[in-house]
Amino acid sequence: MPDTNEPQRLADAKACMIETRVWIDDTFGPFDAKVDPTNRWNGWLSPFFTLDTVRELSARTQEMADEFGHDAIDTVHAIDGGADREGEPRAVVVHIRWSHLGSESESSTSIIQPNDEGLYGIGCWEWTWHFARWQCACGLVMYWHVTDCRxxxxTRDTQPDKTDTAHKAPTAKKPTVPDTDQPQLLADAEDPLIDAWVHIDTLGPYEAKIDRTKRWKGLVRPRFALDTVRKIAARTQEQADKNNYESVETIHVIDGGTDREGNPRAVVLHVRWVYVEDEEEAQYATLVMQPDDEGLYSIGGEEWNWYEAAPDTDNRT
Ligand SMILES: [Zn+2]
Structure with missing residues (x-):
């Protein structure tokens, strides 16, 4: 479903940028980036990078293209041109979509201009960028920019054993994964979704579709049918009532009759109450969840610690 907010988002983008790390999966990244968390394309992020990070990312795309073939991997290139009058390095950043080369479309090669801050948007509204995560020694997984364990x-930087969360230099890690686990550097790549049951300690299990190849530390990123979203919504609201909405996140389904084809029309909202009162974060306290092409909703995205439930799980909802 196209997001019609794009021009507004681009205009506002600078106002709500946060510093974090992003990856496509853990074989591509993490990379330091500035991101507007509300600027989403099908849920994915549009990150901006310094020239140094672009070089890092560029080397990785070229390494992966060598490994998987240029038809499967777009490459990014930083072409150096000495220094400008202020002594700043001068460079041209190019994004090449090899699979489009020679086709009718003109979209195979893009020159990426830096923004006002000199940052380059790579794969914006095109690649499946998402926030990198870290896992606390207590087991909880959080987005990179959430520095205090909830x-x-x-905190992220006071972990007893940092080997698990350290920034892995992308060039240091050779992909040892099968073809099905490639980062989706092509816009038209499809997820191999399968049926599964998923749960969080206090939620579920619920029926969902997951991509088993996209697991991270046992976590999955499930997508749910609208009827299941309703069950999750009811449960989160029940829990919020008990906890006075402090530090609680709720899901809401607002119904709007049926569309022309007779399908139920609904808007799904995800409210992070802890941010609602926060001056800076209030603007992204409430997320409007767009369904994917199959009408499925990614509830909690990667921020919620969804696990696949064991096949013999009782009490299925
Ligand atoms: Zn912790």
Whole structure:
């Protein structure tokens, strides 16, 4: 479903940029980036990078194209041109979509202009960028920019054992994965979704579709049918009532009759109450969840710790 907010988002983008790390999956990234968390394309992010990070990312795309073939991997190139009058490095950044080369479309090669801050948007509204994550020693997984654990007193930078969360230099890791686990550097790549049951400690299990190849530390990113979203919504609201909405996130389904084909019309909202009162974060406290092409909703995205439930799980909802 196209997001019609694009021009407005681009205009507002600078106002709501946060510093974080992004990846496509853990074989491509993490890379330091600036991101407007509300600027989403089918749920994916549009990150901006410094020239140094572009070089890092560029090397990785070329390494992966060598490994998987240029038909499967777009490459990014930073072409150096000495220094400008202020002594800043001068460079041209190019994005090549090899699979489009020679086709009728003109979209095979793009020159990427830096924004006002000198940052380059790579794969914006095109690649499946998402926030990189770190796992606390207590087990909870959070987005990179959430530096304090929500579960214990530790922070991202005061972990007893940092080997698990350290920034892996992308060039240091050779992909040892099968073809099906390639990062989706092509806009038209499809997820191989399968049926599964998923749960969080206090939620579920619920029926969902997951991509088993996109697991991270056992976590999955499920998508749900609207009827299941209703069950999740009811449960989150029940829990919020008990907890006075503090530090609780709720899902809401607002019904709007049926569309021309007789399908139910609904808007799904995800409210992070802890941000609602926060001056800076309030603007992305409420997420409007767009369904994917199959009408499925990614509830909690990667921020919620969804696990696949064991096949013999009881009490299925
Ligand atoms: Zn913790």
């Amino acid at each position: 579960n214990c007193d530790l």
